[in-house]
Amino acid sequence: MNTSSAYRNNKSTRDTTQRRILVWDAPVRLFHWLFAACFAGAWLTAESEHWRLVHVALGYTAGGLVIFRLAWGLIGTKYARFSSFVRGPSYVGRYLVGILRGHPQRHVGHNPAGAAVIVAMLALACAVTVTGWAIFNDVGGNWLGEVHEALASIMLGLVGVHVAGVVVSSWLHRENLVGAMLSGYKFGQPEEGIKRAWRTVAAIVLASVLMFWWWQWQVAPAPMTPNAAATAHQTASEDAE
Structure with a gap:
Protein backbone atom coordinates (compact mmCIF):
# COMPACT_ATOMS: atom_id res chain seq x y z
CA MET A 1 0.00 0.00 0.00
CA ASN A 2 1.22 3.49 -0.77
CA THR A 3 1.92 4.97 2.65
CA SER A 4 2.30 8.42 1.15
CA SER A 5 -1.43 8.67 0.63
CA ALA A 6 -2.93 6.44 3.32
CA TYR A 7 -2.15 5.63 6.92
CA ARG A 8 -3.85 4.46 10.10
CA ASN A 9 -5.98 6.91 11.99
CA ASN A 10 -4.46 6.65 15.48
CA LYS A 11 -3.15 8.99 18.15
CA SER A 12 0.14 9.40 16.35
CA THR A 13 -1.52 10.50 13.13
CA ARG A 14 -0.75 14.16 13.81
CA ASP A 15 2.74 14.03 15.21
CA THR A 16 5.30 16.78 15.19
CA THR A 17 6.06 16.16 11.51
CA GLN A 18 2.48 16.90 10.45
CA ARG A 19 1.90 20.20 8.68
CA ARG A 20 -0.86 21.90 6.76
CA ILE A 21 -0.23 20.76 3.21
CA LEU A 22 -1.91 21.68 -0.05
CA VAL A 23 -3.93 18.69 -1.28
CA TRP A 24 -6.76 20.01 -3.46
CA ASP A 25 -5.73 22.30 -6.29
CA ALA A 26 -7.86 25.26 -7.31
CA PRO A 27 -9.42 23.58 -10.41
CA VAL A 28 -10.64 20.61 -8.32
CA ARG A 29 -12.14 22.90 -5.69
CA LEU A 30 -13.78 25.13 -8.30
CA PHE A 31 -15.22 22.12 -10.11
CA HIS A 32 -16.59 20.70 -6.87
CA TRP A 33 -18.51 23.79 -5.80
CA LEU A 34 -19.60 24.90 -9.28
CA PHE A 35 -20.87 21.43 -10.12
CA ALA A 36 -22.74 21.23 -6.81
CA ALA A 37 -24.34 24.62 -7.47
CA CYS A 38 -25.31 23.69 -11.04
CA PHE A 39 -26.86 20.39 -9.98
CA ALA A 40 -28.80 22.02 -7.16
CA GLY A 41 -30.03 24.80 -9.43
CA ALA A 42 -30.98 22.39 -12.21
CA TRP A 43 -32.86 20.19 -9.74
CA LEU A 44 -34.81 23.13 -8.32
CA THR A 45 -35.79 24.42 -11.78
CA ALA A 46 -36.58 21.04 -13.32
CA GLU A 47 -40.37 21.24 -12.97
CA SER A 48 -40.78 24.90 -13.93
CA GLU A 49 -41.47 25.85 -17.53
CA HIS A 50 -40.72 29.47 -16.63
CA TRP A 51 -37.18 28.55 -15.59
CA ARG A 52 -36.63 26.00 -18.35
CA LEU A 53 -33.79 27.89 -20.04
CA VAL A 54 -32.04 28.32 -16.70
CA HIS A 55 -32.40 24.59 -16.11
CA VAL A 56 -30.92 23.85 -19.53
CA ALA A 57 -28.05 26.31 -19.10
CA LEU A 58 -27.14 24.84 -15.71
CA GLY A 59 -27.35 21.32 -17.13
CA TYR A 60 -25.04 22.18 -20.01
CA THR A 61 -22.66 23.88 -17.58
CA ALA A 62 -22.57 20.78 -15.39
CA GLY A 63 -21.86 18.65 -18.46
CA GLY A 64 -19.03 20.95 -19.53
CA LEU A 65 -17.57 20.86 -16.02
CA VAL A 66 -17.61 17.06 -16.07
CA ILE A 67 -15.70 17.05 -19.38
CA PHE A 68 -13.11 19.32 -17.80
CA ARG A 69 -12.89 17.14 -14.68
CA LEU A 70 -12.34 14.04 -16.79
CA ALA A 71 -9.47 15.76 -18.59
CA TRP A 72 -8.03 17.14 -15.35
CA GLY A 73 -8.27 13.66 -13.86
CA LEU A 74 -5.72 12.58 -16.45
CA ILE A 75 -3.31 15.53 -16.48
CA GLY A 76 -3.98 17.31 -13.20
CA THR A 77 -2.12 17.33 -9.90
CA LYS A 78 -1.43 14.25 -7.78
CA TYR A 79 -4.70 13.98 -5.87
CA ALA A 80 -6.79 15.16 -8.82
CA ARG A 81 -5.71 12.27 -11.04
CA PHE A 82 -7.98 9.24 -11.18
CA SER A 83 -4.94 6.99 -10.94
CA SER A 84 -4.40 8.23 -7.38
CA PHE A 85 -7.81 7.28 -6.00
CA VAL A 86 -9.83 4.99 -8.28
CA ARG A 87 -9.63 1.45 -6.90
CA GLY A 88 -11.40 -1.85 -7.44
CA PRO A 89 -14.34 -3.23 -5.41
CA SER A 90 -12.10 -5.35 -3.16
CA TYR A 91 -10.10 -2.29 -2.12
CA VAL A 92 -13.29 -0.40 -1.34
CA GLY A 93 -14.57 -3.40 0.62
CA ARG A 94 -11.42 -3.56 2.75
CA TYR A 95 -11.73 0.15 3.50
CA LEU A 96 -15.35 -0.26 4.66
CA VAL A 97 -14.45 -3.31 6.75
CA GLY A 98 -11.74 -1.26 8.42
CA ILE A 99 -14.31 1.34 9.38
CA LEU A 100 -16.64 -1.31 10.83
CA ARG A 101 -13.78 -2.78 12.87
CA GLY A 102 -12.90 0.62 14.28
CA HIS A 103 -9.68 1.00 12.32
CA PRO A 104 -10.53 3.50 9.60
CA GLN A 105 -7.69 4.16 7.21
CA ARG A 106 -7.13 7.83 6.53
CA HIS A 107 -6.25 8.93 3.02
CA VAL A 108 -4.74 12.28 2.19
CA GLY A 109 -6.78 12.37 -1.03
CA HIS A 110 -10.11 10.69 -1.71
CA ASN A 111 -10.75 7.54 0.29
CA PRO A 112 -11.77 4.43 -1.73
CA ALA A 113 -15.47 4.59 -0.83
CA GLY A 114 -15.71 8.30 -1.60
CA ALA A 115 -13.85 7.74 -4.86
CA ALA A 116 -16.38 5.10 -5.94
CA VAL A 117 -19.25 7.53 -5.32
CA ILE A 118 -17.46 10.30 -7.21
CA VAL A 119 -16.87 8.09 -10.26
CA ALA A 120 -20.53 7.02 -10.21
CA MET A 121 -21.68 10.65 -10.01
CA LEU A 122 -19.47 11.66 -12.94
CA ALA A 123 -20.87 8.80 -15.04
CA LEU A 124 -24.43 9.69 -14.09
CA ALA A 125 -23.80 13.36 -14.82
CA CYS A 126 -22.75 12.44 -18.36
CA ALA A 127 -25.91 10.38 -18.85
CA VAL A 128 -28.15 13.11 -17.38
CA THR A 129 -26.59 15.74 -19.64
CA VAL A 130 -26.93 13.63 -22.79
CA THR A 131 -30.57 12.74 -22.11
CA GLY A 132 -31.33 16.35 -21.20
CA TRP A 133 -29.82 17.55 -24.46
CA ALA A 134 -31.88 14.99 -26.38
CA GLY A 141 -39.19 9.75 -27.75
CA ASN A 142 -41.04 10.76 -24.60
CA TRP A 143 -39.47 7.85 -22.73
CA LEU A 144 -36.25 9.85 -22.54
CA GLY A 145 -37.95 12.26 -20.15
CA GLU A 146 -38.61 9.46 -17.69
CA VAL A 147 -35.05 8.17 -18.06
CA HIS A 148 -33.69 11.68 -17.51
CA GLU A 149 -35.72 12.10 -14.32
CA ALA A 150 -34.79 8.64 -13.05
CA LEU A 151 -31.08 9.27 -13.61
CA ALA A 152 -31.33 12.66 -11.88
CA SER A 153 -33.07 11.04 -8.91
CA ILE A 154 -30.38 8.38 -8.63
CA MET A 155 -27.76 11.09 -8.76
CA LEU A 156 -29.53 13.00 -6.01
CA GLY A 157 -29.37 9.85 -3.91
CA LEU A 158 -25.63 9.58 -4.56
CA VAL A 159 -25.21 13.21 -3.54
CA GLY A 160 -26.86 12.30 -0.24
CA VAL A 161 -24.48 9.37 0.17
CA HIS A 162 -21.54 11.65 -0.62
CA VAL A 163 -22.61 14.24 1.97
CA ALA A 164 -23.14 11.52 4.58
CA GLY A 165 -19.72 10.10 3.80
CA VAL A 166 -18.09 13.49 4.23
CA VAL A 167 -19.76 13.91 7.63
CA VAL A 168 -18.76 10.41 8.79
CA SER A 169 -15.19 10.71 7.51
CA SER A 170 -14.77 14.13 9.11
CA TRP A 171 -15.85 12.63 12.43
CA LEU A 172 -13.78 9.44 12.15
CA HIS A 173 -10.58 11.20 11.16
CA ARG A 174 -11.17 14.37 13.18
CA GLU A 175 -10.70 16.70 10.26
CA ASN A 176 -12.92 19.20 8.48
CA LEU A 177 -13.28 17.84 4.95
CA VAL A 178 -15.62 20.64 3.88
CA GLY A 179 -13.09 23.21 5.02
CA ALA A 180 -10.37 21.32 3.17
CA MET A 181 -12.35 21.49 -0.06
CA LEU A 182 -12.67 25.24 0.44
CA SER A 183 -9.07 26.02 1.37
CA GLY A 184 -7.33 23.10 -0.31
CA TYR A 185 -5.33 22.30 2.82
CA LYS A 186 -5.25 19.22 5.05
CA PHE A 187 -2.81 17.89 7.60
CA GLY A 188 -0.15 15.49 6.40
CA GLN A 189 3.52 14.86 5.88
CA PRO A 190 5.29 17.78 4.16
CA GLU A 191 6.36 15.62 1.21
CA GLU A 192 2.75 14.55 0.55
CA GLY A 193 1.52 18.00 -0.46
CA ILE A 194 1.27 19.29 -4.00
CA LYS A 195 3.45 22.21 -5.02
CA ARG A 196 1.05 24.38 -7.03
CA ALA A 197 -2.62 25.30 -6.77
CA TRP A 198 -2.95 26.01 -10.51
CA ARG A 199 -5.15 29.04 -9.94
CA THR A 200 -4.69 30.15 -13.54
CA VAL A 201 -6.44 27.01 -14.79
CA ALA A 202 -9.27 27.58 -12.31
CA ALA A 203 -9.59 31.20 -13.45
CA ILE A 204 -9.86 30.08 -17.09
CA VAL A 205 -12.57 27.56 -16.18
CA LEU A 206 -14.51 30.16 -14.20
CA ALA A 207 -14.21 32.72 -17.00
CA SER A 208 -15.44 30.13 -19.50
CA VAL A 209 -18.48 29.34 -17.35
CA LEU A 210 -19.34 33.03 -16.90
CA MET A 211 -18.94 33.69 -20.63
CA PHE A 212 -21.21 30.74 -21.41
CA TRP A 213 -23.86 32.07 -19.02
CA TRP A 214 -23.56 35.55 -20.55
CA TRP A 215 -23.97 34.07 -24.04
CA GLN A 216 -26.99 32.07 -22.93
CA TRP A 217 -28.50 35.25 -21.52
CA GLN A 218 -27.90 37.08 -24.82
CA VAL A 219 -29.46 34.43 -27.05
CA ALA A 220 -32.39 33.67 -24.75
CA PRO A 221 -35.73 34.68 -26.28
CA ALA A 222 -37.31 37.76 -24.77
CA PRO A 223 -40.19 36.99 -22.39
CA MET A 224 -43.62 37.47 -23.94
CA THR A 225 -45.87 40.21 -22.61
CA PRO A 226 -49.39 39.20 -21.52
CA ASN A 227 -50.88 40.77 -24.68
CA ALA A 228 -48.39 38.99 -26.92
CA ALA A 229 -49.05 35.70 -25.16
CA ALA A 230 -52.80 36.14 -25.59
CA THR A 231 -52.34 36.97 -29.27
CA ALA A 232 -50.15 33.91 -29.80
CA HIS A 233 -52.72 31.72 -28.04
CA GLN A 234 -55.54 33.11 -30.17
CA THR A 235 -53.54 32.60 -33.35
CA ALA A 236 -52.78 29.00 -32.37
CA SER A 237 -56.48 28.40 -31.68
CA GLU A 238 -57.48 29.83 -35.06
CA ASP A 239 -54.90 27.72 -36.85
CA ALA A 240 -56.19 24.63 -35.08
CA GLU A 241 -59.70 25.38 -36.35
Whole structure:
Protein backbone atom coordinates (compact mmCIF):
# COMPACT_ATOMS: atom_id res chain seq x y z
CA MET A 1 0.00 0.00 0.00
CA ASN A 2 1.22 3.49 -0.77
CA THR A 3 1.92 4.97 2.65
CA SER A 4 2.30 8.42 1.15
CA SER A 5 -1.43 8.67 0.63
CA ALA A 6 -2.93 6.44 3.32
CA TYR A 7 -2.15 5.63 6.92
CA ARG A 8 -3.85 4.46 10.10
CA ASN A 9 -5.98 6.91 11.99
CA ASN A 10 -4.46 6.65 15.48
CA LYS A 11 -3.15 8.99 18.15
CA SER A 12 0.14 9.40 16.35
CA THR A 13 -1.52 10.50 13.13
CA ARG A 14 -0.75 14.16 13.81
CA ASP A 15 2.74 14.03 15.21
CA THR A 16 5.30 16.78 15.19
CA THR A 17 6.06 16.16 11.51
CA GLN A 18 2.48 16.90 10.45
CA ARG A 19 1.90 20.20 8.68
CA ARG A 20 -0.86 21.90 6.76
CA ILE A 21 -0.23 20.76 3.21
CA LEU A 22 -1.91 21.68 -0.05
CA VAL A 23 -3.93 18.69 -1.28
CA TRP A 24 -6.76 20.01 -3.46
CA ASP A 25 -5.73 22.30 -6.29
CA ALA A 26 -7.86 25.26 -7.31
CA PRO A 27 -9.42 23.58 -10.41
CA VAL A 28 -10.64 20.61 -8.32
CA ARG A 29 -12.14 22.90 -5.69
CA LEU A 30 -13.78 25.13 -8.30
CA PHE A 31 -15.22 22.12 -10.11
CA HIS A 32 -16.59 20.70 -6.87
CA TRP A 33 -18.51 23.79 -5.80
CA LEU A 34 -19.60 24.90 -9.28
CA PHE A 35 -20.87 21.43 -10.12
CA ALA A 36 -22.74 21.23 -6.81
CA ALA A 37 -24.34 24.62 -7.47
CA CYS A 38 -25.31 23.69 -11.04
CA PHE A 39 -26.86 20.39 -9.98
CA ALA A 40 -28.80 22.02 -7.16
CA GLY A 41 -30.03 24.80 -9.43
CA ALA A 42 -30.98 22.39 -12.21
CA TRP A 43 -32.86 20.19 -9.74
CA LEU A 44 -34.81 23.13 -8.32
CA THR A 45 -35.79 24.42 -11.78
CA ALA A 46 -36.58 21.04 -13.32
CA GLU A 47 -40.37 21.24 -12.97
CA SER A 48 -40.78 24.90 -13.93
CA GLU A 49 -41.47 25.85 -17.53
CA HIS A 50 -40.72 29.47 -16.63
CA TRP A 51 -37.18 28.55 -15.59
CA ARG A 52 -36.63 26.00 -18.35
CA LEU A 53 -33.79 27.89 -20.04
CA VAL A 54 -32.04 28.32 -16.70
CA HIS A 55 -32.40 24.59 -16.11
CA VAL A 56 -30.92 23.85 -19.53
CA ALA A 57 -28.05 26.31 -19.10
CA LEU A 58 -27.14 24.84 -15.71
CA GLY A 59 -27.35 21.32 -17.13
CA TYR A 60 -25.04 22.18 -20.01
CA THR A 61 -22.66 23.88 -17.58
CA ALA A 62 -22.57 20.78 -15.39
CA GLY A 63 -21.86 18.65 -18.46
CA GLY A 64 -19.03 20.95 -19.53
CA LEU A 65 -17.57 20.86 -16.02
CA VAL A 66 -17.61 17.06 -16.07
CA ILE A 67 -15.70 17.05 -19.38
CA PHE A 68 -13.11 19.32 -17.80
CA ARG A 69 -12.89 17.14 -14.68
CA LEU A 70 -12.34 14.04 -16.79
CA ALA A 71 -9.47 15.76 -18.59
CA TRP A 72 -8.03 17.14 -15.35
CA GLY A 73 -8.27 13.66 -13.86
CA LEU A 74 -5.72 12.58 -16.45
CA ILE A 75 -3.31 15.53 -16.48
CA GLY A 76 -3.98 17.31 -13.20
CA THR A 77 -2.12 17.33 -9.90
CA LYS A 78 -1.43 14.25 -7.78
CA TYR A 79 -4.70 13.98 -5.87
CA ALA A 80 -6.79 15.16 -8.82
CA ARG A 81 -5.71 12.27 -11.04
CA PHE A 82 -7.98 9.24 -11.18
CA SER A 83 -4.94 6.99 -10.94
CA SER A 84 -4.40 8.23 -7.38
CA PHE A 85 -7.81 7.28 -6.00
CA VAL A 86 -9.83 4.99 -8.28
CA ARG A 87 -9.63 1.45 -6.90
CA GLY A 88 -11.40 -1.85 -7.44
CA PRO A 89 -14.34 -3.23 -5.41
CA SER A 90 -12.10 -5.35 -3.16
CA TYR A 91 -10.10 -2.29 -2.12
CA VAL A 92 -13.29 -0.40 -1.34
CA GLY A 93 -14.57 -3.40 0.62
CA ARG A 94 -11.42 -3.56 2.75
CA TYR A 95 -11.73 0.15 3.50
CA LEU A 96 -15.35 -0.26 4.66
CA VAL A 97 -14.45 -3.31 6.75
CA GLY A 98 -11.74 -1.26 8.42
CA ILE A 99 -14.31 1.34 9.38
CA LEU A 100 -16.64 -1.31 10.83
CA ARG A 101 -13.78 -2.78 12.87
CA GLY A 102 -12.90 0.62 14.28
CA HIS A 103 -9.68 1.00 12.32
CA PRO A 104 -10.53 3.50 9.60
CA GLN A 105 -7.69 4.16 7.21
CA ARG A 106 -7.13 7.83 6.53
CA HIS A 107 -6.25 8.93 3.02
CA VAL A 108 -4.74 12.28 2.19
CA GLY A 109 -6.78 12.37 -1.03
CA HIS A 110 -10.11 10.69 -1.71
CA ASN A 111 -10.75 7.54 0.29
CA PRO A 112 -11.77 4.43 -1.73
CA ALA A 113 -15.47 4.59 -0.83
CA GLY A 114 -15.71 8.30 -1.60
CA ALA A 115 -13.85 7.74 -4.86
CA ALA A 116 -16.38 5.10 -5.94
CA VAL A 117 -19.25 7.53 -5.32
CA ILE A 118 -17.46 10.30 -7.21
CA VAL A 119 -16.87 8.09 -10.26
CA ALA A 120 -20.53 7.02 -10.21
CA MET A 121 -21.68 10.65 -10.01
CA LEU A 122 -19.47 11.66 -12.94
CA ALA A 123 -20.87 8.80 -15.04
CA LEU A 124 -24.43 9.69 -14.09
CA ALA A 125 -23.80 13.36 -14.82
CA CYS A 126 -22.75 12.44 -18.36
CA ALA A 127 -25.91 10.38 -18.85
CA VAL A 128 -28.15 13.11 -17.38
CA THR A 129 -26.59 15.74 -19.64
CA VAL A 130 -26.93 13.63 -22.79
CA THR A 131 -30.57 12.74 -22.11
CA GLY A 132 -31.33 16.35 -21.20
CA TRP A 133 -29.82 17.55 -24.46
CA ALA A 134 -31.88 14.99 -26.38
CA ILE A 135 -35.09 16.10 -24.70
CA PHE A 136 -34.42 19.80 -25.30
CA ASN A 137 -33.68 19.17 -28.98
CA ASP A 138 -36.59 16.75 -29.51
CA VAL A 139 -34.30 13.81 -30.21
CA GLY A 140 -35.80 10.46 -29.24
CA GLY A 141 -39.19 9.75 -27.75
CA ASN A 142 -41.04 10.76 -24.60
CA TRP A 143 -39.47 7.85 -22.73
CA LEU A 144 -36.25 9.85 -22.54
CA GLY A 145 -37.95 12.26 -20.15
CA GLU A 146 -38.61 9.46 -17.69
CA VAL A 147 -35.05 8.17 -18.06
CA HIS A 148 -33.69 11.68 -17.51
CA GLU A 149 -35.72 12.10 -14.32
CA ALA A 150 -34.79 8.64 -13.05
CA LEU A 151 -31.08 9.27 -13.61
CA ALA A 152 -31.33 12.66 -11.88
CA SER A 153 -33.07 11.04 -8.91
CA ILE A 154 -30.38 8.38 -8.63
CA MET A 155 -27.76 11.09 -8.76
CA LEU A 156 -29.53 13.00 -6.01
CA GLY A 157 -29.37 9.85 -3.91
CA LEU A 158 -25.63 9.58 -4.56
CA VAL A 159 -25.21 13.21 -3.54
CA GLY A 160 -26.86 12.30 -0.24
CA VAL A 161 -24.48 9.37 0.17
CA HIS A 162 -21.54 11.65 -0.62
CA VAL A 163 -22.61 14.24 1.97
CA ALA A 164 -23.14 11.52 4.58
CA GLY A 165 -19.72 10.10 3.80
CA VAL A 166 -18.09 13.49 4.23
CA VAL A 167 -19.76 13.91 7.63
CA VAL A 168 -18.76 10.41 8.79
CA SER A 169 -15.19 10.71 7.51
CA SER A 170 -14.77 14.13 9.11
CA TRP A 171 -15.85 12.63 12.43
CA LEU A 172 -13.78 9.44 12.15
CA HIS A 173 -10.58 11.20 11.16
CA ARG A 174 -11.17 14.37 13.18
CA GLU A 175 -10.70 16.70 10.26
CA ASN A 176 -12.92 19.20 8.48
CA LEU A 177 -13.28 17.84 4.95
CA VAL A 178 -15.62 20.64 3.88
CA GLY A 179 -13.09 23.21 5.02
CA ALA A 180 -10.37 21.32 3.17
CA MET A 181 -12.35 21.49 -0.06
CA LEU A 182 -12.67 25.24 0.44
CA SER A 183 -9.07 26.02 1.37
CA GLY A 184 -7.33 23.10 -0.31
CA TYR A 185 -5.33 22.30 2.82
CA LYS A 186 -5.25 19.22 5.05
CA PHE A 187 -2.81 17.89 7.60
CA GLY A 188 -0.15 15.49 6.40
CA GLN A 189 3.52 14.86 5.88
CA PRO A 190 5.29 17.78 4.16
CA GLU A 191 6.36 15.62 1.21
CA GLU A 192 2.75 14.55 0.55
CA GLY A 193 1.52 18.00 -0.46
CA ILE A 194 1.27 19.29 -4.00
CA LYS A 195 3.45 22.21 -5.02
CA ARG A 196 1.05 24.38 -7.03
CA ALA A 197 -2.62 25.30 -6.77
CA TRP A 198 -2.95 26.01 -10.51
CA ARG A 199 -5.15 29.04 -9.94
CA THR A 200 -4.69 30.15 -13.54
CA VAL A 201 -6.44 27.01 -14.79
CA ALA A 202 -9.27 27.58 -12.31
CA ALA A 203 -9.59 31.20 -13.45
CA ILE A 204 -9.86 30.08 -17.09
CA VAL A 205 -12.57 27.56 -16.18
CA LEU A 206 -14.51 30.16 -14.20
CA ALA A 207 -14.21 32.72 -17.00
CA SER A 208 -15.44 30.13 -19.50
CA VAL A 209 -18.48 29.34 -17.35
CA LEU A 210 -19.34 33.03 -16.90
CA MET A 211 -18.94 33.69 -20.63
CA PHE A 212 -21.21 30.74 -21.41
CA TRP A 213 -23.86 32.07 -19.02
CA TRP A 214 -23.56 35.55 -20.55
CA TRP A 215 -23.97 34.07 -24.04
CA GLN A 216 -26.99 32.07 -22.93
CA TRP A 217 -28.50 35.25 -21.52
CA GLN A 218 -27.90 37.08 -24.82
CA VAL A 219 -29.46 34.43 -27.05
CA ALA A 220 -32.39 33.67 -24.75
CA PRO A 221 -35.73 34.68 -26.28
CA ALA A 222 -37.31 37.76 -24.77
CA PRO A 223 -40.19 36.99 -22.39
CA MET A 224 -43.62 37.47 -23.94
CA THR A 225 -45.87 40.21 -22.61
CA PRO A 226 -49.39 39.20 -21.52
CA ASN A 227 -50.88 40.77 -24.68
CA ALA A 228 -48.39 38.99 -26.92
CA ALA A 229 -49.05 35.70 -25.16
CA ALA A 230 -52.80 36.14 -25.59
CA THR A 231 -52.34 36.97 -29.27
CA ALA A 232 -50.15 33.91 -29.80
CA HIS A 233 -52.72 31.72 -28.04
CA GLN A 234 -55.54 33.11 -30.17
CA THR A 235 -53.54 32.60 -33.35
CA ALA A 236 -52.78 29.00 -32.37
CA SER A 237 -56.48 28.40 -31.68
CA GLU A 238 -57.48 29.83 -35.06
CA ASP A 239 -54.90 27.72 -36.85
CA ALA A 240 -56.19 24.63 -35.08
CA GLU A 241 -59.70 25.38 -36.35
